[in-house]
Amino acid sequence: MSDVIDDDTTTAAHTRTNWAGNVTYSASHLAEPTSVDDLQRLVASTPRLTALGSRHSFNTIADTDAVQVTLTGLPPELDVDSDRRVARVAAGLTHAQVAVGLEARGWALANLASLPHISVAGAVATGTHGSGVGNASLAQSVVGLEIVRASGDVEVVGADDPRLDAHRVALGALGVVVAVHLAVEPTYRVAQTVHTGLGWDVVDAQFESIMSAGYSVSMFTGYTDDGIRQIWTKRREDRDDAVVDLAALGAVAGAEPIHPVPGSETAGVTEQGGVPGPWHERLPHFRSSFTPSAGEEIQAEYMIDASNAVPAVHALRQIGDALAPVLFVSEIRRIAADDAWLAPSSGRDSVAFHFTFRRQNEDVAVALPLIEQALAPFGPRPHWGKVASASPERLHQVYPQLGAFAALARDLDPEGRFRNPFLDRVLG
Numbered sequence: 261m262s263d264v265i266d267d268d269t270t271t272a273a274h275t276r277t278n279w280a281g282n283v284t285y286s287a288s289h290l291a292e293p294t295s296v297d298d299l300q301r302l303v304a305s306t307p308r309l310t311a312l313g314s315r316h317s318f319n320t321i322a323d324t325d326a327v328q329v330t331l332t333g334l335p336p337e338l339d340v341d342s343d344r345r346v347a348r349v350a351a352g353l354t355h356a357q358v359a360v361g362l363e364a365r366g367w368a369l370a371n372l373a374s375l376p377h378i379s380v381a382g383a384v385a386t387g388t389h390g391s392g393v394g395n396a397s398l399a400q401s402v403v404g405l406e407i408v409r410a411s412g413d414v415e416v417v418g419a420d421d422p423r424l425d426a427h428r429v430a431l432g433a434l435g436v437v438v439a440v441h442l443a444v445e446p447t448y449r450v451a452q453t454v455h456t457g458l459g460w461d462v463v464d465a466q467f468e469s470i471m472s473a474g475y476s477v478s479m480f481t482g483y484t485d486d487g488i489r490q491i492w493t494k495r496r497e498d499r500d501d502a503v504v505d506l507a508a509l510g511a512v513a514g515a516e517p518i519h520p521v522p523g524s525e526t527a528g529v530t531e532q533g534g535v536p537g538p539w540h541e542r543l544p545h546f547r548s549s550f551t552p553s554a555g556e557e558i559q560a561e562y563m564i565d566a567s568n569a570v571p572a573v574h575a576l577r578q579i580g581d582a583l584a585p586v587l588f589v590s591e592i593r594r595i596a597a598d599d600a601w602l603a604p605s606s607g608r609d610s611v612a613f614h615f616t617f618r619r620q621n622e623d624v625a626v627a628l629p630l631i632e633q634a635l636a637p638f639g640p641r642p643h644w645g646k647v648a649s650a651s652p653e654r655l656h657q658v659y660p661q662l663g664a665f666a667a668l669a670r671d672l673d674p675e676g677r678f679r680n681p682f683l684d685r686v687l688g
Contacts, residue, residue, distance in 0.1 A: 283320055293331075295335070304412030309677065316377070318645065323681070329436065355377075369444060370401055372398075384399045385431055387602060396598040397598050401443045407427070409434075429600040432683070451494070451537075454491070455490070457510065463479075475494055478545075479593075482580060497536055514533070557617060557618065563611065568611075572611065573592070582630055592614075614643075
């Protein structure tokens with residue numbers, strides 16, 4: 261192949277897959293630079309390459325038939341400017357690594373995703389989020405980034421750069437990010453409780469108040485007659501959030517640790533039972549010390565305007581029985597409006613419907629159009645790192661700034677050095 265390079269920073273490709281095992285990468289080589297200088301030379305001399313994060317994307321966004329590059333060999337730098345309240349984080353670090361480093365210095369991030377083992381750069385690039393009516397996506401904390409452009413030069417896109425919102429969620433199309441500047445705040449403590457069993461009538465009547473009953477709230481369901489199976493509520497000790505008595509609404513507080521996926525081992529979930537602990541040990545659903553093995557699952561997620569949450573739940577309940585054979589569980593969360601052009605919650609307070617499927621590719625392929633059709637009246641935006649069946653035309657409809665982003669990508673990368681089949685399809 262014309263774009264295979266012979267360089268000490270690359271290794272011959274083997275059969276490699278994403279974390280879930282539903283995508284086998286096509287890359288001819290995996291490049292592993294150990295310095296930014298090495299990466300710059302690699303980018304400048306390679307016709308096409310794609311950055312690879314922690315392999316937790318369920319689609320082909322990180323795949324390529326050319327060269328993949330991992331940043332895990334770069335120096336694991338983490339520095340905090342206390343005066344500005346900004347942390348400079350090496351892009352290859354995971355949120356779990358960053359959280360431990362920040363906590364040791366007395367600092368914290370505003371939010372974390374359910375799984376802390378994903379890379380900072382990858383999570384930001386795909387619009388990954390946590391939960392909370394007042395919490396936007398993880399990319400909203402980005403106040404700057406350092407990126408290797410197609411020329412091999414490093415450019416800093418700072419808070420005063422009008423292009424920053426285009427770069428917050430960039431799908432890997434604008435360059436290889438080597439460092440992310442994140443807004444931080446003083447460390448805080450969180451207590452997490454889990455309740456089980458909440459009827460659909462209660463959800464219909466009090467959806468928004470329940471989702472506002474903590475700093476972060478998640479509902480888990482199968483959209484069947486058993487209603488909401490679990491409600492995870494995370495409350496900050498330094499916040500006076502509204503209190504909703506879930507027990508009075510019919511829910512039961514969990515006496516033992518509970519896993520969101522029925523039948524799964526509970527050793528890896530973060531502490532429950534209302535016991536306060538450091539922010540990074542409660543905001544994720546899973547412990548950073550627990551390394552997840554290859555997942556026998558496939559995930560999809562769609563975000564709609566929060567004002568349509570209850571009608572959307574009704575629409576999904578109509579297909580609950582059809583989803584049941586392939587669906588492990590679905591998580592419902594609220595996310596605040598985001599400024600990033602391509603964030604799924606861009607410009608609107610949103611509700612996210614997350615689906616964890618069994619790793620049954622054909623059955624999932626049947627389920628996705630059912631979900632997208634059910635949510636179609638509400639303009640669903642698919643998560644960039646998960647599976648979906650939406651056409652490029654549909655993506656341009658639900659992401660109003662996707663056309664402007666595609667134009668910026670062509671301007672910054674006119675030769676398509678960072679293109680791959682996923683971007684070719686999405687951006688055109």
